Amino acid sequence: MTLKIKEVTKRFGSTTAVDHLSIEIPEKEMFGFLGGNGAGKTTTFRMILGLLDITDGDISWNGESIGYDKSHLIGYLPEERGLYPKLKVRDQLIYLGKLRGMSKSEVVTELEGWLDRFKVPEYIDKKVEELSKGNQQKIQFISAVIHKPKLLILDEPFSGLDPINVEMLKEAVVNLKEQGTSIVFSSHQMDHVEELCEHLCILHKGKPVVQGSLREIKKSFGKKNLIVHADFPVDFLKDFAGVLHYKSVTEGCELQIESETVAQRLFEALHGKGFVRKFELEEPTLSDIFIEKVGASYE
Numbered sequence: 001m002t003l004k005i006k007e008v009t010k011r012f013g014s015t016t017a018v019d020h021l022s023i024e025i026p027e028k029e030m031f032g033f034l035g036g037n038g039a040g041k042t043t044t045f046r047m048i049l050g051l052l053d054i055t056d057g058d059i060s061w062n063g064e065s066i067g068y069d070k071s072h073l074i075g076y077l078p079e080e081r082g083l084y085p086k087l088k089v090r091d092q093l094i095y096l097g098k099l100r101g102m103s104k105s106e107v108v109t110e111l112e113g114w115l116d117r118f119k120v121p122e123y124i125d126k127k128v129e130e131l132s133k134g135n136q137q138k139i140q141f142i143s144a145v146i147h148k149p150k151l152l153i154l155d156e157p158f159s160g161l162d163p164i165n166v167e168m169l170k171e172a173v174v175n176l177k178e179q180g181t182s183i184v185f186s187s188h189q190m191d192h193v194e195e196l197c198e199h200l201c202i203l204h205k206g207k208p209v210v211q212g213s214l215r216e217i218k219k220s221f222g223k224k225n226l227i228v229h230a231d232f233p234v235d236f237l238k239d240f241a242g243v244l245h246y247k248s249v250t251e252g253c254e255l256q257i258e259s260e261t262v263a264q265r266l267f268e269a270l271h272g273k274g275f276v277r278k279f280e281l282e283e284p285t286l287s288d289i290f291i292e293k294v295g296a297s298y299e
């Protein structure tokens with residue numbers, strides 16, 4: 001089971017929201033779909049769901065064209081949450097589950113399982129409007145997964161959740177992946193993507209600017225974060241050529257450097273000045289990569 005997005009373009013009049021995007025997402029994969037505001041993420045999701053026509057290109061699921069008729073295979077947690085406030089959780093989910101071909105008893109069994117898992121079994125008889133925003137989000141998540149979709153699209157799944165609920169939802173998402181669900185997920189919180197995704201794509205103005213495995217992407221960026229802890233003042237390092245950012249910390253400094261060769265020069269400059277307790281080159285974070293690739297041309 002593979003989702004294939006092939007050379008997909010979407011135009012709204014003179015605006016090109018998605019521009020020649022190609023992605024493949026296999027089974028048991030959690031794929032990170034990143035981009036700044038207006039990059040084209042939601043537009044892509046809506047094309048996958050068949051809610052928007054594709055201007056050019058093709059999206060297929062397991063070799064077959066995808067569209068509205070495949071909606072029972074897909075689960076979607078939209079960024080703008082949309083539950084009926086006056087309905088009880090049970091009735092809401094029965095309604096949504098039936099739309100996806102489930103019987104009432106199947107929905108109730110699944111729903112009870114999920115509510116137990118989220119430690120809120122009593123919510124079954126509550127109206128949505130009686131729940132806090134974060135708890136409404138749990139219900140919306142359940143509504144996206146209750147029919148056991150093969151492909152799950154999560155738009156900013158963790159926004160608005162407290163750290164305990166973030167962990168609970170992460171665990172649920174990882175379990176679904178392990179059971180075989182393909183998951184595409186967008187987030188502005190890079191640490192979540194870094195923790196959960198093996199592959200990712202960063203979109204900028206509709207075009208993919210970084211794409212591939214997280215490990216390879218990091219490797220190709222080189223180690224540009226340097227940590228220096230020393231028993232003597234190290235602020236003279238900030239004046240060296242190739243030092244892009246300098247931050248003083250209690251034990252020394254943290255630097256961003258142009259390339260690994262700059263680190264070699266700094267290492268030599270520290271020689272004989274005193275005791276150096278730490279000199280460590282670190283891989284860039286996903287946030288560093290995002291800022292370098294997208295930030296440079298950000299409006």
Ligand SMILES: Nc1ncnc2c1ncn2[C@@H]1O[C@H](COP(=O)(O)OP(=O)(O)OP(=O)(O)O)[C@@H](O)[C@H]1O
Nearest residue numbers: 012015016017035036037038039040041042043044
């Ligand atoms: N129905 C529409 N009509 C015209 N333009 C649209 C429409 N939907 C989206 N756009 C434009 O397409 C571009 C991509 O928007 P999209 O909502 O896909 O971005 P996004 O990456 O989801 O952003 P965000 O992170 O802010 O949710 C934007 O320039 C947006 O204004």
